[in-house]
Amino acid sequence: MALKMKFDWPIIGHRQVVRYLETAFINGSIGHAYIFAGPASIGKMSVAKLFAQTLLCERAKSDANVPCNGCSSCNEVRRGTHPDLYTLHRAQGELLPIEKLRSLRSSLSLRPLAGYRKVAIIEEAEYLSPGAANALLKTLEEPSPHTTLILTSSSPDRLMRTISSRCQMLFFSPAKDEDIVQSLIARGTPKQRAIEIAAVASGRQGVALSMMDETAYDDFQNSLSVITRLLTDSPMDRFTIIESILPKSVSSSQDRAWAEETFSRWSLLLRDAVLVSSGMKRSLPSTRKHYVDTIARKHNSAKLNSLLRFCISARKLIQQNVQIRLIFESFALSA
Numbered sequence: 001m002a003l004k005m006k007f008d009w010p011i012i013g014h015r016q017v018v019r020y021l022e023t024a025f026i027n028g029s030i031g032h033a034y035i036f037a038g039p040a041s042i043g044k045m046s047v048a049k050l051f052a053q054t055l056l057c058e059r060a061k062s063d064a065n066v067p068c069n070g071c072s073s074c075n076e077v078r079r080g081t082h083p084d085l086y087t088l089h090r091a092q093g094e095l096l097p098i099e100k101l102r103s104l105r106s107s108l109s110l111r112p113l114a115g116y117r118k119v120a121i122i123e124e125a126e127y128l129s130p131g132a133a134n135a136l137l138k139t140l141e142e143p144s145p146h147t148t149l150i151l152t153s154s155s156p157d158r159l160m161r162t163i164s165s166r167c168q169m170l171f172f173s174p175a176k177d178e179d180i181v182q183s184l185i186a187r188g189t190p191k192q193r194a195i196e197i198a199a200v201a202s203g204r205q206g207v208a209l210s211m212m213d214e215t216a217y218d219d220f221q222n223s224l225s226v227i228t229r230l231l232t233d234s235p236m237d238r239f240t241i242i243e244s245i246l247p248k249s250v251s252s253s254q255d256r257a258w259a260e261e262t263f264s265r266w267s268l269l270l271r272d273a274v275l276v277s278s279g280m281k282r283s284l285p286s287t288r289k290h291y292v293d294t295i296a297r298k299h300n301s302a303k304l305n306s307l308l309r310f311c312i313s314a315r316k317l318i319q320q321n322v323q324i325r326l327i328f329e330s331f332a333l334s335a
């Protein structure tokens with residue numbers, strides 16, 4: 001008779017994905033390869049690591065809750081030293097080179113060193129070099145037994161069709177705000193702050209969890225204060241404000257991620273301001289309400305709407321590699 005086991009994993013949302021993996025695990029029908037598809041910071045890597053830990057856990061066949069978090073295999077996975085777990089990720093701004101996939105392929109062809117299975121996680125699999133993608137395809141075409149590959153991707157449509165057709169694709173959707181709030185409260189965050197973080201995280205558990213950190217939270221509050229000043233100070237002052245927030249270098253992908261997140265936060269605040277200025281009642285956390293009211297007093301809803309549209313299109317421009325400074329200065333000019 002099957003053991004009554006369950007995946008009681010410390011993640012927010014993704015119940016369907018976890019249930020699917022749990023069923024496969026209990027039935028012994030674990031796939032050779034999966035693609036975890038969904039937006040950045042949504043929790044794909046967290047689930048991938050927990051699934052890997054479960055597959056390698058020494059008590060997986062005997063404990064009710066897996067992974068057990070107590071065996072030496074679990075400890076090694078958490079320390080990143082398990083000999084049968086391979087995690088591949090690209091260097092920032094670069095493609096994953098063929099050598100890494102070749103070396104992975106030869107490692108996977110050997111028997112597991114510690115247990116019964118080898119697991120490989122390939123992060124951002126859409127960033128494989130063409131050679132690396134072909135090496136991965138070969139691995140998928142001749143899967144060695146007891147091997148599981150997990151690819152994560154925020155753009156699964158950019159993967160080679162021959163690769164994606166050989167994997168089970170699992171889609172990660174944003175977590176519900178109330179799930180995020182509950183989870184943050186359970187981790188010790190005060191309720192009002194949890195509500196505010198959930199609004200900004202937009203279903204991305206990685207963002208929500210990172211904002212539990214005091215510095216990250218202050219940074220978020222600061223970005224709301226910045227846009228409020230941008231929209232209410234004199235035109236001359238706006239450029240000084242822009243100058244003070246721009247990163248020192250404006251080329252790396254980290255700066256682009258920062259810029260995207262900034263416009264994303266601003267668009268959430270502007271959305272609230274549009275609603276308030278059109279007379280809709282919004283229940284907002286107090287600090288957020290202060291910023292929203294200040295902006296809505298200064299501009300009418302048509303103006304706020306056009307600024308909101310600017311923020312949304314700004315994120316596209318950032319992805320298209322338009323110079324960050326130019327985008328922020330244009331925003332300051334149109335304010």
Ligand SMILES: [Zn+2]
Nearest residue numbers: 057068071074
């Ligand atoms: Zn364990």
